Amino acid sequence: MNVDPNAATTSFPAPPPRPTPRAAVFLVPALAAAAVAVALGAYGRVHDPAGTAFNLAGFSSTGAVKSWLATAAFAFALVQIASALVMYGKVPGVRAPSWTGGLHRWSGRVAFLLSVPVAVHCLYALGYQTYSSRVLWHSLLGCFFFGTFTAKMLLLRTERLPDRLLPVIGGLVFTALTVLWLTSALWFFRTVGVTT
Amino acid sequence: MQRSGPLHTLLAGLVLALIMLSLNATTEPPAADAKGGAPPSPAAPSAPPSSAAPAPRSPAASPTATATAPRPDADYAGRTGDGAASVAIALRDDGKAVAYVCDGRAKEAWLRGDVGDDGGMRLTGDRGARLEGTLEGGRVTGEVRLTGLEQPFTARRAVKPSGLYRAAASVRGARVVGGWIVLPNGKQVGIVSRDGEPSAAPAIDPATGAVTVDGTRLTARPIP
Numbered sequence: 001m002n003v004d005p006n007a008a009t010t011s012f013p014a015p016p017p018r019p020t021p022r023a024a025v026f027l028v029p030a031l032a033a034a035a036v037a038v039a040l041g042a043y044g045r046v047h048d049p050a051g052t053a054f055n056l057a058g059f060s061s062t063g064a065v066k067s068w069l070a071t072a073a074f075a076f077a078l079v080q081i082a083s084a085l086v087m088y089g090k091v092p093g094v095r096a097p098s099w100t101g102g103l104h105r106w107s108g109r110v111a112f113l114l115s116v117p118v119a120v121h122c123l124y125a126l127g128y129q130t131y132s133s134r135v136l137w138h139s140l141l142g143c144f145f146f147g148t149f150t151a152k153m154l155l156l157r158t159e160r161l162p163d164r165l166l167p168v169i170g171g172l173v174f175t176a177l178t179v180l181w182l183t184s185a186l187w188f189f190r191t192v193g194v195t196t
Numbered sequence: 197m198q199r200s201g202p203l204h205t206l207l208a209g210l211v212l213a214l215i216m217l218s219l220n221a222t223t224e225p226p227a228a229d230a231k232g233g234a235p236p237s238p239a240a241p242s243a244p245p246s247s248a249a250p251a252p253r254s255p256a257a258s259p260t261a262t263a264t265a266p267r268p269d270a271d272y273a274g275r276t277g278d279g280a281a282s283v284a285i286a287l288r289d290d291g292k293a294v295a296y297v298c299d300g301r302a303k304e305a306w307l308r309g310d311v312g313d314d315g316g317m318r319l320t321g322d323r324g325a326r327l328e329g330t331l332e333g334g335r336v337t338g339e340v341r342l343t344g345l346e347q348p349f350t351a352r353r354a355v356k357p358s359g360l361y362r363a364a365a366s367v368r369g370a371r372v373v374g375g376w377i378v379l380p381n382g383k384q385v386g387i388v389s390r391d392g393e394p395s396a397a398p399a400i401d402p403a404t405g406a407v408t409v410d411g412t413r414l415t416a417r418p419i420p
Contacts, residue, residue, distance in 0.1 A: 063344040109205050116209045120216040125324055126343060131392040153202035190345050191302050 025161075029154035037147030040119075043058035044128030044139065062125070064195050066118045067185035073118070074181040077174055080104060084170060112149060115177070119146065138183040145176040211246055270419045271359035272336045272417040273379050274351035282385040283349045284360035284377040285319075285329065285336050287311055294419055295319050295327050295377045297340050302373060302394050305342045335379040354380050357402035361386075361416035363409075372409055376416055378402050 083104040087098045122142060130136045152169045155161060251310075273284040282300040288294075293311050298304040305325035311317045315331035321342070329338025336351045354360075361376040367390070374397050376386035386397030388409055400407040403417040 062346070063256065105201060109208070112205060112209055113212060116212045117216055120213050120220070124217060124220050127324075131323075150206060153206045156202040157199045188344065 006045075021103075025158050029151040032154055033147035033149075033151035036150045037143040040123060041128050041139070041143040044123045044143075047123070047127060056166055062121055063188050063192060066121055067072050067188040068196070069114050069118050070181050070185040073114035074177060074185070075112045076107045076114065080108040080111065080170070081174055083107065084167065088167065115145075134183045134187060138180060141176045141179050141183075145173065145180060148173050148176060167170075270359070271354040271356075271419070272331075273354035273358055273360070273377055274335070274349055274352035275379075276340065276345070276347035276349045278347055281340075281347065282377040283327070283340055283346060283351050283381065284354070285317075285327075285351055286360050287331070288420045292395050293319055294318050294360070295321075296377060296419075297325070297327065297342060297345070297376045298375055298377060298385055298387045299345070300387065301340060301396055302387075303345050304387040304389070304394055306375065352380060354378070356418060358382070360419045361400060361402075361405060362419055363400075363405070363407065363414045363416040365409075365412070367410050367414075370410075372414070374409065374414070374416060375406065376400050376407075 083100050085091050086094055088101050088103060089096070093128045119142060128143075130139065148169060152166070152173055155166065155169065232333065271284060271290050272287070272289050273282065275282050276297075281297055281303065284293065285295040290332050291311050295307040297307070298324060305321040305323070307319035307321035307325055307327045309317055309319035309327075310389075311331065317327070317329050317331070317336075317338075319327040319329075321327075322374055325340075325342040325344060327338065327340045329336045329351075334353050337349070339346070339348050342354055358378045361374075363372075363374040365372050370390040373392050374386060374388040376384055376397060378384045378400075382402075382410070384399060384402070386400065387394045388397040389409045390410075391393070398407055398409065400416045405418065407414050407416055
């Protein structure tokens with residue numbers, strides 16, 4: 001489409017200057033995040049915990065499977081932090097290689113997909129529980145983690161976000177996963193032992 | 197193109213979750229109560245393997261299996277296959293069973309349910325704890341599952357002072373529930389939970405049930 005840049009402006013009401021981040025850009029991910037978190041928590045609370053779910057061959061218990069899956073997810077989350085720091089130029093003397101973005105995307109995907117079976121087992125077999133502070137925080141943050149992760153994925157689809165938004169959300173996701181790991185896998189390894 | 201990546205990631209996670217949920221729902225042992233809302237089907241009274249799975253938290257709901265041949269009160273006690281936890285089952289003459297599983301440190305569960313005519317039992321407890329067993333030839337064999345513990349077990353007839361003991365009291369504002377299993381060889385395993393926080397229990401005197409928890413003297417009662 002050709003537009004003469006020198007043409008006189010029309011008398012049409014000028015379109016309002018496009019508000020760069022429109023409200024919907026934030027509202028949709030925020031609502032989606034809330035919906036995911038609340039839905040997971042409600043399912044975990046309402047559904048009668050089955051107590052068990054299918055186990056993987058080679059592991060002594062579902063607790064061991066989950067602990068190792070969560071540990072693997074946490075390891076990939078560390079890759080996430082490192083690659084994000086490099087991408088944002090926060091590591092002195094390191095220029096982000098061209099594959100940093102790919103590494104960040106794929107390590108994140110793997111970490112997320114590793115965490116899904118763990119969450120399914122938690123919600124299906126154990127449910128949302130509050131009988132101790134460890135369990136309460138784990139339940140709360142489990143829902144928060146998947147909500148925040150959803151928000152981050154949806155925000156990534158938008159251009160021109162405020163500079164600090166993605167790092168903050170990513171940091172929240174990482175912090176949630178860390179506490180989740182501390183309150184579950186580390187607890188399991190310490191109380192039950194490092195077993196497979 | 198690249199911008200649809202995050203959506204694909206989310207969708208992949210959702211699909212994976214749905215696959216695992218459906219696998220869970222289908223590979224679940226015949227438990228009809230796996231989906232939560234399913235009402236406990238009143239099983240035919242003569243169905244051989246105890247199929248009257250009582251819904252969790254309402255173990256007394258099943259109308260069947262109550263008017264069975266009376267069996268005297270009896271305790272059974274033993275260990276799990278890996279030796280890490282102890283199991284005690286108290287059978288009452290009215291066909292009800294109470295069981296306690298405990299590793300003496302952090303893992304414990306109280307379970308309740310009915311015993312079928314054939315000696316089969318399927319007990320349930322809080323937080324999804326399950327115990328399935330069969331009474332045969334003076335002992336109960338089966339499998340117990342609770343969070344972080346899935347083990348076969350064998351429990352033999354336990355004659356007092358061995359058996360199952362329980363104490364419940366309020367100590368310094370905390371709800372204290374203790375469970376002890378005294379094995380036929382005299383060893384005992386117990387957990388005291390204070391407001392739901394389990395820890396190793398001090399030993400009881402099996403003759404009197406006396407035990408001191410946090411400076412307060414309690415009496416653990418034998419079950420049944």
